[in-house]
Amino acid sequence: xxxxxELPDGSQREYPDGVTGFDVASSIGSRLAKxxxxxxxxxxxxxxxxxLPGDGSVEVITADSEDGLFIARHSxxxxxxxxxxxxxxxxxxxxGPPITDGFYYDFDIGRPFTPEDIVAIExxxxxxxxxxxxxVRDEATTEEGLEIFKDQPxxxxxxxxxxxxxxxxxxxxxxxxxxxxxxxxxxxxLPGTGRIKAVKLLRSAGAYWRGDENRQxxxxxxxxxxxxxxxxxxxxxxxxxxxxxxxxxxxxxxxLFSFPTDVGPGLAVWHPKGGILRKTxxxxxxxxxxxxxxxxxxSPHLAKSDLWHTSGHLDFYAESMxxxxxxxxxxxxxxxEYRVKPMxxxxxxxxYRSQARSYRDxxxxxxxxxxxYRNELSGVVHxxxxxxxxxxxxxxxxxxxxxxxxxxxxxxxxxxxxxxDFGFDDFEADLSTRPEAKWVGxxxxxxxxTDSLRDALEAADVTYEVAEGEGAFxxxxxxxxxxxxxxxxxxxxTIQVDFSLPERFEIEYNDAENHRQRPVMIHSAKFGSxxxxxxxxxxxxxxxxxxxxxxxxxxxxxxxxRHIEYAETTAAKLELVGARxxxxxxxxxxxxxxxxxxTQKVPVVIVVGDNDIEHTSVGMRIRGSDDEERxxxxxxxxxxxxxxxxxxxxx
Numbered sequence: 001x002x003x004x005x006e007l008p009d010g011s012q013r014e015y016p017d018g019v020t021g022f023d024v025a026s027s028i029g030s031r032l033a034k035x036x037x038x039x040x041x042x043x044x045x046x047x048x049x050x051x052l053p054g055d056g057s058v059e060v061i062t063a064d065s066e067d068g069l070f071i072a073r074h075s076x077x078x079x080x081x082x083x084x085x086x087x088x089x090x091x092x093x094x095x096g097p098p099i100t101d102g103f104y105y106d107f108d109i110g111r112p113f114t115p116e117d118i119v120a121i122e123x124x125x126x127x128x129x130x131x132x133x134x135x136v137r138d139e140a141t142t143e144e145g146l147e148i149f150k151d152q153p154x155x156x157x158x159x160x161x162x163x164x165x166x167x168x169x170x171x172x173x174x175x176x177x178x179x180x181x182x183x184x185x186x187x188x189x190l191p192g193t194g195r196i197k198a199v200k201l202l203r204s205a206g207a208y209w210r211g212d213e214n215r216q217x218x219x220x221x222x223x224x225x226x227x228x229x230x231x232x233x234x235x236x237x238x239x240x241x242x243x244x245x246x247x248x249x250x251x252x253x254x255x256l257f258s259f260p261t262d263v264g265p266g267l268a269v270w271h272p273k274g275g276i277l278r279k280t281x282x283x284x285x286x287x288x289x290x291x292x293x294x295x296x297x298x299s300p301h302l303a304k305s306d307l308w309h310t311s312g313h314l315d316f317y318a319e320s321m322x323x324x325x326x327x328x329x330x331x332x333x334x335x336x337e338y339r340v341k342p343m344x345x346x347x348x349x350x351x352y353r354s355q356a357r358s359y360r361d362x363x364x365x366x367x368x369x370x371x372x373y374r375n376e377l378s379g380v381v382h383x384x385x386x387x388x389x390x391x392x393x394x395x396x397x398x399x400x401x402x403x404x405x406x407x408x409x410x411x412x413x414x415x416x417x418x419x420x421d422f423g424f425d426d427f428e429a430d431l432s433t434r435p436e437a438k439w440v441g442x443x444x445x446x447x448x449x450t451d452s453l454r455d456a457l458e459a460a461d462v463t464y465e466v467a468e469g470e471g472a473f474x475x476x477x478x479x480x481x482x483x484x485x486x487x488x489x490x491x492x493x494t495i496q497v498d499f500s501l502p503e504r505f506e507i508e509y510n511d512a513e514n515h516r517q518r519p520v521m522i523h524s525a526k527f528g529s530x531x532x533x534x535x536x537x538x539x540x541x542x543x544x545x546x547x548x549x550x551x552x553x554x555x556x557x558x559x560x561x562r563h564i565e566y567a568e569t570t571a572a573k574l575e576l577v578g579a580r581x582x583x584x585x586x587x588x589x590x591x592x593x594x595x596x597x598x599t600q601k602v603p604v605v606i607v608v609g610d611n612d613i614e615h616t617s618v619g620m621r622i623r624g625s626d627d628e629e630r631x632x633x634x635x636x637x638x639x640x641x642x643x644x645x646x647x648x649x650x651x
Contacts, residue, residue: 003055015052022048022191025060035062037195038071038188045071047137047188063195064227073098075135075190076125076199076225081105082181083124084221087117093183094154094209094218101235102224106207108154113204113219121221122201132194133178137187145173148182154209155184198232199225202239208379241486247538248383254543254600256551259383266381266388268531273551276580280549281530281537282369284421284647285393288526292414294367294395299347301371305337310504311346314339320374344370345498345523348396349505352519357509362519363399363407369530370394384535391530397522398507401445404520405452408495411524412456415480415493418526421648422537423546424492426483429457429464432471439473441499445520449497450476474500484540492533496523544623547603548647555597556583556618559590559609566613570606573634577642594621604641 002014005024015024021039025032025048039046042056045067052058061067077096080103085091088109096105107113113121140148142159149155159173176185178193190196200223207220226232243249251257256274263269270278286296305324308314313321321342329335341347348366357364371391380386399407416427431453434446453476457464462480471477475497481489498521508516527533537545547553554574558567564585571581584593590607597605607619611631618637621628622644632640 003052005052005055006057008057008059018051020049020051021046021058021060024052024058028060032060032062035064036060037063037068037190040067045188047135048191050137050188063197069225069227070098071188071190072196072227073103073225074185074187075193076196076223077103077105078135078176078178078181078183078185078189079125079128079193079196079199080121080201080221080223081107081183082128082178083121084109085181086124087120092152092154095158096183102202102222104220104222106154106209106218106220108216108218111219112206113221118201118204118221122199125199125201128178129193129196129199131179132192134192135187135189136177137189138175138177138182139172140175142171142173145175145184148175149184158184196225197227198229199223200232200236206379208377211377211379213378238486242488242539245486245539245542247385247535250538250543251383254551256538257384264388265378266376266386268384268387268389276551277545277549278530278534281527281534282391282393285369285527285530288414288418288421289367289393289395292365292410294365297348297351297366297368299341299344299351299368299370301373302338302340303346305339307346307350308339311349311501312504313342313346317342320376322373322375340373341370342372342374344368344372344392344394345396345501346505348394349501349507349521352398353505353507357398357507357519359400359509359511359517362509363397363403365395365397367393367395384531384538387529387531390532392525393527393530395524395526397524398502398509398519399522400509400511400517401448401520404448404497404522405455407522408449408452408497409456409459411495411522412460412462412478412480415495415524415526416460416462419480419482419492422549423540424482424484427462428481428483428489429462430467430470430479430481431457431464432467432477432479433469434471434476435469435473439471440503441475445499446476449520453478453495453497472496474498484536485542488539490536492528492536493526494524494528497521498523542601544601545603547645550601550603550645551580552582552600552602553580553645554582554604554606554641555593555600555602556581556606556608557590557593557597558583558585559607563608563610563613567606567608570608570618570634573638574606574641577638577645579641579645598623603644606637 002016004012005015006012022033025036036048038048038061040059040061041052077098081093081096084107092108094106145159146156173184174186175182176187176189202222202224204219204221206217208217209215224235226235255271256277257268257270259268322340324337324339326335326337351366352364369391373389376386376388381388397407433450477494477496479491480493481491483489502518502521507519509519511517556567556571558564567583571583574581594605603623605621612618615631616634617631618634619628619630620632620637
């Protein structure tokens with residue numbers, strides 16, 4: 001029996017029953033067959049030697065593609081698990097997925113891995129790779145799977161929970177073997193271990209089973225795999241740069257913020273210099289929100305649980321909310337439960353609902369720098385980038401249906417303007433559309449909002465991918481991503497249409513015919529959160545912020561104690577042009593003071609001595625320049641610093 005395969009160029013070919021992905025690749029060309037590692041059949045990735053299930057589209061996946069790297073990393077995770085089980089008798093293995101730029105696997109060997117263990121595991125992996133062991137797909141019944149993994153409690157739990165049967169049918173688990181090693185897996189994998197070209201283990205860390213801090217703590221080993229040793233070397237160099245840019249490390253070194261254990265995981269305290277940086281960012285937020293027509297509101301940090309029932313958060317988001325607290329207790333012991341807020345949006349809806357609204361009142365744009373609290377698992381908390389308490393530059397727009405297109409275009413313009421002002425210019429976006437199953441609202445309104453988001457992206461010339469069916473049940477959205485100085489991709493701003501909250505809170509407005517209508521609601525957090533945004537800024541700039549953002553914009557170094565008074569006079573002059581200035585009056589040597597200012601990444605360093613007092617001048621060193629300018633007239637120095645520290649067009 002023959003069936004028809006459609007290739008990416010649109011051509012169609014007939015193949016006999018039982019044809020494999022490798023056969024299809026070979027029929028196209030020997031070079032393609034040599035480069036192939038898998039195929040995509042009707043959207044599903046399949047092993048190269050697996051018989052194709054029937055008619056459909058086929059794309060050959062090569063090693064140098066994104067999918068090819070994903071499969072190589074997945075295969076590398078299996079090789080790492082095989083190496084661990086070879087080296088550590090009685091080891092238990094859990095899960096080991098590919099991730100961005102690499103892979104990991106979780107193990108229990110009864111103790112943490114040592115650096116020597118990691119070296120030994122990597123050496124064993126190299127041996128397995130040299131042996132070019134074939135990856136062989138297999139299927140087993142649930143009962144057979146439980147027998148195969150009877151000494152592996154994490155695998156048996158996966159099978160018992162029904163997570164191993166996907167792709168193979170009920171009661172069947174999919175396996176992959178290479179020689180004596182067998183693992184639960186849906187695949188696909190490389191044809192053999194020898195196709196792994198460059199692999200490196202990076203580190204180990206504790207990780208809770210299933211991410212639940214109440215479950216057993218395992219040991220996770222992270223690794224990376226690439227198509228060449230050159231690609232691996234480039235990645236390791238990027239990792240080294242990323243480590244040097246780690247915002248937690250720089251936060252300590254630059255005295256910006258810290259995470260005291262007395263406070264708890266995911267909760268930062270801001271030091272004076274970090275406070276100045278944060279104030280500058282928040283002042284910018286207020287200014288630009290005003291420019292785009294937003295009005296400021298403020299809301300409390302907690303509210304009755306009834307509010308969160310109405311909004312739906314206690315139905316869909318309860319696991320991320322902190323437990324309730326009972327207040328207003330009466331004599332019989334009853335009281336009212338309150339919750340700290342995970343989001344600001346219900347309060348803004350109540351502000352809208354506080355009075356009757358007319359079509360003439362819309363759009364109504366509300367904005368708040370509102371602190372929120374989310375009960376993130378301690379294992380996923382990561383400095384400012386994933387915190388338990390943070391502040392969102394939250395805005396909510398209420399508009400008429402005929403205003404949706406213009407409002408969404410305005411929001412995207414707002415987002416791109418803001419990101420450019422902070423030094424980002426490489427944008428990408430994801431457009432998430434209506435889910436297939438559960439969604440609320442009118443289909444016509446979904447289409448209008450989705451088309452408006454797409455039109456805004458295309459008008460702004462932003463590269464985007466459509467995430468079909470990935471929208472929330474309450475509306476489509478745009479997520480805007482940026483690339484930082486070393487090429488990492490960060491999700492930043494979100495523009496989210498919401499058809500649910502207006503319905504839940506029954507908010508309305510009177511149209512021109514005095515009929516009651518439901519407004520459309522648009523959520524947008526331009527920074528995402530102030531904390532996370534600053535964390536990204538710290539890493540993007542490696543702490544060397546643009547002068548307008550720098551907590552200290554100029555450090556003045558008096559050569560000797562007799563020059564301190566003139567240094568203070570110079571500081572006062574620079575403060576008149578708006579500079580944030582410090583005078584280093586310590587007893588350190590001039591060289592030590594200069595090194596300290598440079599280490600603190602201060603944009604301008606001023607040196608004053610006898611000659612400067614005599615001529616009312618200063619010595620200047622601008623960050624990024626190796627040369628110090630001497631004898632610069634103080635008035636000219638102040639003018640130059642005023643220009644250097646100027647904010648990006650919104651002061």
